[in-house]
Amino acid sequence: NRRFLLQRRPHGTPQRDDFHLETGAVPTAPQGGMVVRNHFISLDPAQRGWMDDAPSYMPPIALGDAVRATTVGTVHESRNPDFAVGDWVLGLNAIEDYSVVTPGGFTSKIDVSIVDSPSRYLSAVGAVGLTAYFGLTDAASPRAGETLLVTGAAGAVGSMVGQIGKILGLRVIGIAGGAEKCRRLVQDYGFDMAIDYKDAHGAKPVDALSAEIAAAAPQGVDILFENVGGDVMDAVLMNLALHARVVLCGLISEYNAPEKIGIRNLWQVIVKQATIKGFLIAGYVPRFAEGGAAVAQWIGEGRLRVDEDIQHGLENAYDAFMRLFTGANTGKLVLAVE
Ligand code: NDP
Numbered sequence: 001n002r003r004f005l006l007q008r009r010p011h012g013t014p015q016r017d018d019f020h021l022e023t024g025a026v027p028t029a030p031q032g033g034m035v036v037r038n039h040f041i042s043l044d045p046a047q048r049g050w051m052d053d054a055p056s057y058m059p060p061i062a063l064g065d066a067v068r069a070t071t072v073g074t075v076h077e078s079r080n081p082d083f084a085v086g087d088w089v090l091g092l093n094a095i096e097d098y099s100v101v102t103p104g105g106f107t108s109k110i111d112v113s114i115v116d117s118p119s120r121y122l123s124a125v126g127a128v129g130l131t132a133y134f135g136l137t138d139a140a141s142p143r144a145g146e147t148l149l150v151t152g153a154a155g156a157v158g159s160m161v162g163q164i165g166k167i168l169g170l171r172v173i174g175i176a177g178g179a180e181k182c183r184r185l186v187q188d189y190g191f192d193m194a195i196d197y198k199d200a201h202g203a204k205p206v207d208a209l210s211a212e213i214a215a216a217a218p219q220g221v222d223i224l225f226e227n228v229g230g231d232v233m234d235a236v237l238m239n240l241a242l243h244a245r246v247v248l249c250g251l252i253s254e255y256n257a258p259e260k261i262g263i264r265n266l267w268q269v270i271v272k273q274a275t276i277k278g279f280l281i282a283g284y285v286p287r288f289a290e291g292g293a294a295v296a297q298w299i300g301e302g303r304l305r306v307d308e309d310i311q312h313g314l315e316n317a318y319d320a321f322m323r324l325f326t327g328a329n330t331g332k333l334v335l336a337v338e
Contacts (some may be wrong), residue, residue: 001026003066004095004317010051012258013325016318018051019135021069029077032103038073041095041335042122043311043321047228054314057280062104067093067317070127072110072118073099078086090121097337114296117308123156124306125292131249131281132160139247139279140223141313144169147217149236152227152252153191154181154331156307160295161225162191163304168266170223173216175209175232176290184330188305197232206265220244220272228260229253237265244274256325257265307331313338 007020029035033331050068053060071093075083078104081087081184086281091107094097101107112118115125123129136142148165152158162185165172173193174185182194194218197209213221213235220241226233229251240246246269254261269276283325284291298304309329311320316338323329 001096001098002314003097004314005066006051006061006063006067008278009053009063010048010256012025014048014051014318014322016032016335019318020137021315021317026076026098027100028143029079030100030102032080033076034080034083034101034107035076036071036073036099036101036107037076038071038091038097038099038337040072040119040122040310041314041317042326043317043333044070044309045252045255045324047321048325056280064069066096069093069095070122071099072090072121072213079108083107083109088248090126095314095335097314119308119310119332119334119336120306121281122334123161123308124304125296127281128156128314128332129160129295129306130284130288130291131157131279132164133295134281134284134287135247135249135279136164136223136225137294138284139277140225140245142168142170142223143268145171147171147219147220147241148223149173149175149217149221149226149239150191150225150227151175151201151232151236152250153185153194154189155227155329157249158225158227158313159185159189159331160304160306163189164298165223166190166192167298167303173213173221175213175228175236181327188307197235203231205292206235206238210238213239223247225249227252233263234265237263237268240272240274242272244272246274246276247279248276249279252324253254309333310336312336 005020075087085298148170156175162172185191185194224246227250230253250320309331
């Protein structure tokens with residue numbers, strides 16, 4: 001059993017030796033619990049936050065523990081009458097071959113016969129798809145004809161938010177890094193416009209980016225779906241429409257910053273009488289079935305495209321995880337255990 005342990009809290013960008021791949025015996029199931037063989041492991045920006053010793057919606061990963069992760073796998077040993085060996089399950093486990101699930105631990109059976117790959121429970125019909133669905137349809141109160149701007153637009157959440165925006169009749173602008181991602185926003189995901197926040201020198205200055213957003217959204221941005229924060233968000237804030245809604249879903253640009261970056265154009269929220277709402281998918285658990293059904297229907301109708309970036313091998317966990325922060329990932333980042 002290989003386990004990807006957090007052995008030192010990252011200071012800024014995670015380093016390879018902040019982690020250690022330990023090899024040990026396959027664990028045995030505790031009374032009332034089970035052991036799950038992980039097949040697909042979700043790699044998420046949120047894991048970077050769990051590595052810090054800071055107050056959050058979950059306790060920090062303890063030093064010496066395997067890095068917490070949502071996984072999809074099969075039951076390897078069961079001492080829980082509700083689960084049989086071989087059942088496919090989704091749960092909050094860790095980056096490891098085998099996870100011990102204690103009684104009461106968060107694990108649910110999944111129906112893999114209705115998806116083309118079990119990894120879909122980490123992307124399309126998993127937390128990513130539900131975040132896009134509820135973050136836009138519920139938290140943003142969209143009305144057809146409005147202008148939606150999505151940051152981190154070519155990523156797992158962002159690409160789905162933009163497509164759902166089109167389904168709802170919104171005009172959709174995406175901001176992403178690089179010409180290829182901007183091409184995909186328009187051609188693969190059907191966004192109306194794409195803006196590259198980078199140029200040959202790196203990230204564009206706030207004023208330059210703000211001017212491009214103004215040209216793309218002359219009437220202003222009614223809904224900002226924010227995944228990035230920092231300069232990108234500051235540039236969008238200068239272009240809000242009156243009574244705009246900002247859904248604060250993520251701030252990935254500062255997850256690796258040793259000091260938080262913060263926002264300088266917050267005053268525009270007053271000027272435009274805008275609303276900022278913090279969004280956390282964990283708050284929508286009672287409505288997961290509803291969101292999953294809606295997303296699955298749009299996928300079935302061919303109206304929603306969900307890409308996955310599958311990396312292979314537990315031994316490559318560090319390099320795979322870092323793709324989120326270099327922008328190398330092309331869709332929902334998943335580690336396939338081999
Ligand atoms: P993505 O697939 O979007 O991958 C992360 C992307 O972020 C990269 O591809 C990169 O795209 C971009 N990025 C990385 N570093 C920077 C930076 N310094 N500045 C600007 N962009 C950067 O990941 P997810 O879809 O899984 O997550 C997207 C966001 O949604 C994250 O902020 C995450 O924390 C948040 N989230 C929040 C949830 C909630 O419940 N609140 C649930 C799930 C996700 P590019 O090449 O364009 O720079």
